[in-house]
Amino acid sequence: MVLGGGTGGTLAANRLRRAYGDREAEIVVVDRDDEHVYQPGLLFVPFGRADAHGIVRSRRRQLRPGVTFRQAGIDHVDADADVVLLDDESVLCYDVLVVATGARLLPEETDGLTGPGWLRDVFTFYTLEGALALRRALAEFDGGRLVINVVDMPVKCPVAPLEFCFLADDYFRRRGIRDRVDLTYVTPLDGAFTKPVASAKLSGLLEDKGIGLVTEFNTGTVQGPDHAGIDRGAGRLVSYDERVVPFDLAVVVPLHGGAEYVGRSPGLGDELGFVPVNPGTLQATVKSNVFALGDATDVPASKAGSVAHFEGEVLVSNVLRFLAGQPLADGFDGHTNCFIETGGGKALLIDFNYDTEPLTGHYPGRFGLPLLRQSRLNHLGKLAFQQFYWHSLLPGRNIPGIGSAMPARGKTQTRR
């Protein structure tokens, strides 16, 4: 039983389907809707470079024949009894459960964020609705202060807000009004990114592009601009330690938590609704027949599609081992890689794992894509990735040369 038909759930179900004969296992995927969003595409929507029809497909149709798709909301999981209770009050039993319900946005947990100004002057591009509304607002924006704010970690794709800054810089340059736009990136971290080498590189890029950086800012309140008063007041981000960043337009990445039903399922989730798992085997701590992958887990890796992809191989081999009564393999090393759009038709690529931070060199080997360096090739790689996503990653195919474990070859020094 697989909960969630997103990146992790779909590729896990398809890999399991291929691993077992039709009579050996019944595989069911549960999701509350039939819309699979290619989430990396959301970044391009506000700039008019991607559309809804290009990035949304049927969840059901990404599943191999022989996988049952059940469209229903989940009420809770009773791990003791090995059952899932659905919103329609039906009860599904399982031998093995795979939790892949991802992360949920919690804008209402930040004071003022969904108040006056929400989807008018204050936006997020982490939903399709938000990204489309932001596209209209950006088109009308002819100058002023644009802030990009991450409220707190963890968030899906921690580089996406930085990419948004770079693409916004590029967008306003093309429109010939960059000199009238004040761009500022406001982060709770002590630098542009979590990992030192990449953080220094990305801070440098922000500076080169004239984008301001405000660090260690824990957003307490978001106030939309006051359009009604005689002194039309600017919007404000106010931190818990009472620093203020004024804005005319704000792009906010809200707090994230796990799926709502996780909180209603005894023992399944942590304080934020993420599912604690062994970071190597992906077996949940709640019970031995529960596994999780993708954004739904608490592993100390980025919440990113590449992680779900690399986890998929390990998870499926461990489900097979579990059902065969064999010891699990401690196989997942935290491998993550991300293309980072830097504007002007270029991108960076970073590749890292639990122990090794992003390094320079090439991926996946000496003659591969350049790491931590802006290049046209990486941008083309990012664009090509969308086709790869639908046709190789979701079907759960192994790609020659791109394994689950992080490659060390092709990289300049490895410091642990």
Added chain:
Amino acid sequence: MPIATYAGHDVIVNDEGFFADPYQWTEEMAPYIAKAIGIDELTLRHWQIIRFMRDQYRAKGTGPTVRILGKTSGVSIKELYQLFPSGPAKTAAKIAGIPKPRGCI
């Protein structure tokens, strides 16, 4: 790694001043660590958080982030910032003698 002296005891800390070994920490050191980072007096409310940090570290191997502190410690984020003005999770971890909370990646 650098050595710091609190309440007459030498302890090993990292470059940012966090304890290398949480088991070197004793309660009598806490007021001295606090003073060194600008908190002159530890109230009962401070102690509630310091003990919470120690318990969480023992249970999970890492201290909580400020968001989790706000949800689980019984003290609101606003008050946490009043108690530990320069970043509650980091400051409280330092005073409690545990490593810097891992945050997220």
